[in-house]
Amino acid sequence: MLKVNNIYKTFNKGTVNEKKALNGVNLELNEGDFVTIIGGNGAGKSTLLNSICGVFTVDRGTVVIDGVDVTKLPEHKRAKYLGRVFQDPMMGTAADMWIEENMSLAFRRGKPRGLKWAITNKERASYREMLSHLGLGLENRLSSKVGLLSGGQRQALTLLMAVMQKPKLLLLDEHTAALDPKTAETVLNLSDRFIKDEGLTAMMITHNMNDAIAHGNKLIMMHEGRIIYSAEGEEKKSLTVDDLLKKFADISGNELANDRMLLSN
């Protein structure tokens, strides 16, 4: 489903701020794989996701989604393959537009947008139905501005929008990090449910190592723009947080001394 072949990305090349963000990353996902990604700050986790989305083009290497080489496609043309949820709950929705308007935008991802009326009554009914499954009471607020919703509600809506046109690949970039623990759990469970029910292929960055172990069938650890460790199947299931900390120290020669990661366990 996804093939990332030896990609490199350096930001601000030739300046004092030069930053080698990706240093030869290889990754292959089969249909239905759900990989969790951990690593310290600046390890290249978000850069990896963004290079799959086409937020920027990579310096070297290729990205192939479902047999299509998308390496040179601009962001909006890759969007038809991808569902995305960002860390910032403000990022994934248009605040000044209504809930149903946001959903209709997502519903047309990958389709041409013409001069037909943007929302039909039939669609509206299906949006209401989908929202009711979130269990947040949003089904009665189709014509509320999204900017009036809480961060958790916005994130749940973004998640729904990301999967309502079944994506080839769902990309979750620390999408629960900005939420309070209880809401984060709700959104994470919702993500799990969508991925299972729809049989989605997914990647999830998380700073919470317990979550990284508990969710998905694969786990990768990144450091300095490389994947330094990966586990799947039984090996992944039997991992503990201590294992991961030790693995990190052994391979990188550093402590995974990120307060946020340690405190959240």
Place this chain on the structure above:
Amino acid sequence: MISILSSFAGPVAQGIIWGIMAMGVYITFRILDVADLTVDGSMATGGVTLVVLVTGGMHVGLALVIAFLVGCVAGLVTGVFHTKFGIPAILAGILTQLILYSVNLRITTQRSNVPLSVDKYHILISLRHLTNAIIVSAIFAAVIIAVMYWFFGTELGHSLRATGCNPNMARANGINTDNNKIIGLVISNGLVALSGALLAQYQGFADINMGRGAIVIGLAAVIIGEVLLGKVFKNFALKLLAAVIGGIIYYIVISLVLKAGLNANDLKMFSALVVAVFLGIPYWQRKLAEKRSSKEDKANA
């Protein structure tokens, strides 16, 4: 009483015509979140194009359509500068505005002022027939509101709104934000040029400088409309109507301050200061709210 009302007929007609221009500004400033300075040029382009075509013997209806299309091209140039040359929107607009100054002089064959006599040519509106001018320009405004309401309710229109509101989200949902910005600038400047073409008929001439400061008048109309009617007018069509009403109020106020003795040459300064203050109000309100909440936090700590 009637004489007072009739003394406002001129400002009302002018206000509606500038209100059409303000709807163009609304599209860029409010929907696309771009301050487009092309309009100072495209306003005059619309005016001189119409006058030259009508005095050359063309039917006024066709001349209006062409003026609109020429304005669209001006918006296209700014859009290409902005999205394909990577030039910041404000500077892209200023560049096109400067280009248009030369283009407008070409259109008028280097004359700075071209007359259009209502006695000699069949035109739609004139300040000599104010009631007619108000009715005709109001019909134009109403039709434009209806078309805009339809357009921004379509799939494409929605994607334009998303582009202005959250470009990251728009791209993540497969929307080509660069193309959408161009489309918005094209429509906006088409409307501005149409307004310029109506204004030239109304005043009986087009002038190379008739668009100078147009952006300020357009913004003033948009902001006055929002401040006075924003709380009641929630529907998109009504928001556009608010911009037109804002234009009318602007011209009534201007006519009053001129009567009160303001030097006409100080008018542009007066308008610019009014716009600066009204743009500042929401910013100051936010600052004040921040101050208050930080005080409360301290009190609670």
